[in-house]
Amino acid sequence: MSILIDENTKLLIQGITGSFGARHASLSLAYGTKVVAGVTPGKGGQKFENVVPIFDTVSQAVNETGATATAIFVPPPFAADAILEAADAGMELIVCITEGIPVMDMMRVKEALRGSKSRLVGPNCPGIVTPGYGEKSHGGCRIGIAPGYIHKRGNVGVVSRSGTLTYEAVFQLTQLGYGQSTCVGIGGDPINGTNHQEVLEMFNNDPETEAIIMIGEIGGTAEVDAARWAKAHCKKPIAGFIAGATAPPGRRMGHAGAIVGGEEDTAQAKKRILAECGIAVAETPSDMATTLLARWGK
Numbered sequence: 001m002s003i004l005i006d007e008n009t010k011l012l013i014q015g016i017t018g019s020f021g022a023r024h025a026s027l028s029l030a031y032g033t034k035v036v037a038g039v040t041p042g043k044g045g046q047k048f049e050n051v052v053p054i055f056d057t058v059s060q061a062v063n064e065t066g067a068t069a070t071a072i073f074v075p076p077p078f079a080a081d082a083i084l085e086a087a088d089a090g091m092e093l094i095v096c097i098t099e100g101i102p103v104m105d106m107m108r109v110k111e112a113l114r115g116s117k118s119r120l121v122g123p124n125c126p127g128i129v130t131p132g133y134g135e136k137s138h139g140g141c142r143i144g145i146a147p148g149y150i151h152k153r154g155n156v157g158v159v160s161r162s163g164t165l166t167y168e169a170v171f172q173l174t175q176l177g178y179g180q181s182t183c184v185g186i187g188g189d190p191i192n193g194t195n196h197q198e199v200l201e202m203f204n205n206d207p208e209t210e211a212i213i214m215i216g217e218i219g220g221t222a223e224v225d226a227a228r229w230a231k232a233h234c235k236k237p238i239a240g241f242i243a244g245a246t247a248p249p250g251r252r253m254g255h256a257g258a259i260v261g262g263e264e265d266t267a268q269a270k271k272r273i274l275a276e277c278g279i280a281v282a283e284t285p286s287d288m289a290t291t292l293l294a295r296w297g298k
Contacts, residue, residue, distance in 0.1 A: 002130040002182040003157070003202040003209070004093060004121075005069060007139040012037040012067035012091075014058065014074055014082050016048050021073030024097075024145050025052070028071075031142040032132050037061035058089040069093035071127065071143045079123065080105035087118040094193070095143045096122035106191040113193070120193025126163035126185035129170075146170075146183065154179020156292070157203035159196055160215035161188045161222075162243060165285060169213050169241075172289035178298070181209040188217065196226035204234045211237045211296045213288055214279070218244035219265055224273050231277035239292035240274045241282040242267045 011028065015021035016038025025048060029035050037055060038048050044056035055061040058070065070091050074082040079098040086094045101123050113120060121128060127144015131151035142148045147167060152174040160166040166185045173180060184199050186192060196214060203209045212234075216223035223242065230238055245267040271281045280295035282288045 001206055001208040003199070003206050004119075004182060004184065005128055005130050005141040005143060007032070007130075007132070007141060008034070009069050009093075009141045009143075010034050010036045010065060010067045011141070011143060012039060012058065012061050012065070012070040013052075014039045014070055014072045014086065016040060016052070016054060016073070017043055017046075018073055018075075021071075022048070024071070024073065025049075027148065028142045031140060031148040032138060033141045033143070036065040037067050058085045058091065062089045062091065067091070069095065069143060072096040072098055072123075074098055076100040076102070080109050083109050083120060083123075084112055087113055087116050091118050094118055094120045095125070095127050096120065096187075096193075097125060097127060097144050098122075099124040101189070103189075103191060106189065110191055121184065122187045122189075122192060124189045125187030125192075126166055128182065128184050129180075130182045131180055144185065146185065150174055151183065152179035155181055155208060155210040157181050157199075157206070157209040157212045158183040158215070159199040159203070159212070160185055161196075161217050162215055165215045165241065165243060165288075168285050169215060169288045172286075173213075173292075176289055176293070178289070178293070181206060190220070196222045197229045200226050200230055200234060200238075204230075204236060209236065211292055212239070213292050214238055214240045215288070216240065216242050216270060218242070218267050218270070221265065223270050227274045227277040227279055230279065237280070237292065237296040238278075239280045239282060239288060239295050240271075241285060241288050241291075242270045242274070243285075245271075
């Protein structure tokens with residue numbers, strides 16, 4: 001098993017004919033993902049790489065192909081509407097890769113999705129990978145921009161606000177011979193869809209996931225909330241890393257959400273609370289996998 005996506009996921013790509021969307025659509029196809037449709041208004045009836053049908057609207061694509069998940073590679077001014085269009089079409093999983101969506105637009109999206117059956121991951125995220133087996137990633141699914149080749153099928157779940165640190169944790173695990181069940185990049189924007197705690201809950205309920213790496217950063221309380229939930233409910237070993245330990249107070253570092261606004265927003269406070277909740281805390285990015293293995297007893 002895995003969480004969110006697997007080999008049966010039927011992926012639609014909004015913005016499939018743009019340079020960025022096209023590049024990663026090709027990489028997802030090569031990874032073995034079932035890319036069943038693309039959407040670019042005005043280009044309906046064409047085919048991507050002579051294989052994937054392109055539609056003018058998400059509802060048309062869903063009705064024709066039965067797509068269950070979408071990856072959004074739409075420019076920032078139009079990305080919020082792309083999310084809402086996917087939700088209106090009944091899409092189960094919406095993964096928004098787009099960076100730089102205005103905060104007011106995401107506030108509108110957040111309210112519109114309240115009570116919806118659609119789950120949003122992102123925006124400004126690297127996406128999700130459930131690794132496949134073997135060199136051709138049989139049984140795997142890649143949605144987004146993560147480098148598929150560094151992944152290996154296994155039993156460690158990874159959730160992160162940072163794309164780069166996601167890749168670092170995955171690569172460390174793979175190099176040490178430990179694969180991943182699913183890797184989820186939730187993005188670093190201040191207003192996003194799925195949070196750390198929700199992913200931890202899914203990993204906790206997934207029989208394939210035996211251990212977890214949770215990567216956070218300064219700003220907000222999402223990691224603290226997740227750690228306190230894990231202390232009360234999760235029996236699986238967790239290692240954590242918090243980026244931004246040297247960030248000056250009030251300075252935004254990297255992500256729009258990475259700005260310290262309260263006493264529990266700092267890296268030092270988050271590390272302390274994670275440790276108090278039984279999470280093994282890595283001191284540097286290079287220690288994430290080994291910290292988990294020590295906590296896991298491997």
